[in-house]
Amino acid sequence: MSAADQARGSSDEEAIGRVLDGDTEAFSILVRRHGARVTRLGMSFFRDEEEAADFTQDVFVKAYTALASFKGRSLFSTWLLRIAYNTAINTKKRKREQYSLDPEIEIVGEPGTDEAHLREETARAVRGAMAELPPRQALCIELYFYYDLKYSEISEITGYPVNTIKSHVFRAKRILRERLGSIGEDRNEA
Amino acid sequence: MRHEAALRYLDELDARQGYGLALRLHLARCPSCAASARRVEAALVAFREDTRRADIRGAEAILADSRVEERVMAAVRLMPPPRQDFALRDWLFPAAVIALSMFFLPLFGQDIGFLEALFGSGYALSLSLVLGVGFTAYSALFVATHLLEVRSYLEKRGLMPR
Numbered sequence A: 001m002s003a004a005d006q007a008r009g010s011s012d013e014e015a016i017g018r019v020l021d022g023d024t025e026a027f028s029i030l031v032r033r034h035g036a037r038v039t040r041l042g043m044s045f046f047r048d049e050e051e052a053a054d055f056t057q058d059v060f061v062k063a064y065t066a067l068a069s070f071k072g073r074s075l076f077s078t079w080l081l082r083i084a085y086n087t088a089i090n091t092k093k094r095k096r097e098q099y100s101l102d103p104e105i106e107i108v109g110e111p112g113t114d115e116a117h118l119r120e121e122t123a124r125a126v127r128g129a130m131a132e133l134p135p136r137q138a139l140c141i142e143l144y145f146y147y148d149l150k151y152s153e154i155s156e157i158t159g160y161p162v163n164t165i166k167s168h169v170f171r172a173k174r175i176l177r178e179r180l181g182s183i184g185e186d187r188n189e190a
Numbered sequence B: 001m002r003h004e005a006a007l008r009y010l011d012e013l014d015a016r017q018g019y020g021l022a023l024r025l026h027l028a029r030c031p032s033c034a035a036s037a038r039r040v041e042a043a044l045v046a047f048r049e050d051t052r053r054a055d056i057r058g059a060e061a062i063l064a065d066s067r068v069e070e071r072v073m074a075a076v077r078l079m080p081p082p083r084q085d086f087a088l089r090d091w092l093f094p095a096a097v098i099a100l101s102m103f104f105l106p107l108f109g110q111d112i113g114f115l116e117a118l119f120g121s122g123y124a125l126s127l128s129l130v131l132g133v134g135f136t137a138y139s140a141l142f143v144a145t146h147l148l149e150v151r152s153y154l155e156k157r158g159l160m161p162r
């Protein structure tokens, strides 16, 4: 069976089990499956492709070293994102850079349609809510709206209490609901 | 359920969490809340699909251009295989044995008197000292092999040196 076949067939747990049993090559399954998420987080932090690539490599090498400590209590992707988050924060600290999130969430898709309008409003609301927060807390909103992660998972990754995350997300959704609400009313009047 | 409560419930909803019964009953009878729920839901789905499609495409291009997978695999091939962790209790048991022997062995310590007869007392070290060194070495080994756990423990308590 080729590595590509195995990548399709096996679960994260199976791949991890094989790596721990000495089959180092099985680790490439995990890199291929979760690489894009890690790189994407790297882009939010560094906004530089080369840095995001180095960051991704760094995160996976760390994950490999620590793989035996993954006990399956959370999803592998959550566990990996926690390593990625800590690596990004520490890299920023080391470089003494202020961490700021991407202010422009790119909007693609057909402009002028209802769908595009919804997307734009959502991106604007998410962006607005993120802009009001210190960058590390703003990431909680991104993890909820973009990565579709649960409060408990975000808390595990960032170390913020669930209630803090919940209240930030609540505010962002309120803003979104109000904006979308007024669109609906406009349309009803028209 | 009132409108205000229904909207609050919607805004507090966790990711991938279904509507509760009370909310579903309200939405079934209240067109305005139902429309609001639908709009926000649709907006979030569209936003997620859209940004994700653009970002993942971008991320995958970065991964391919920089040959990240090859670099990771080249690096990990040179590394020792990840250590199969002993469970914490496997560590605690020998630690307890060593600690307890520090207390109890001196009580039964007469058996090693023959060593003293053989070599003289010039070589004698306090048994507690030997066991103490053993315990310290064991603790150091534990910390060294659990750096990540120790680190997160210290960070959680704000004890991590800067």
Ligand SMILES: [Zn+2]
Pocket: B002, B003, B004, B006, B026, B030, B032, B033, B034
């Ligand atoms: Zn209502």
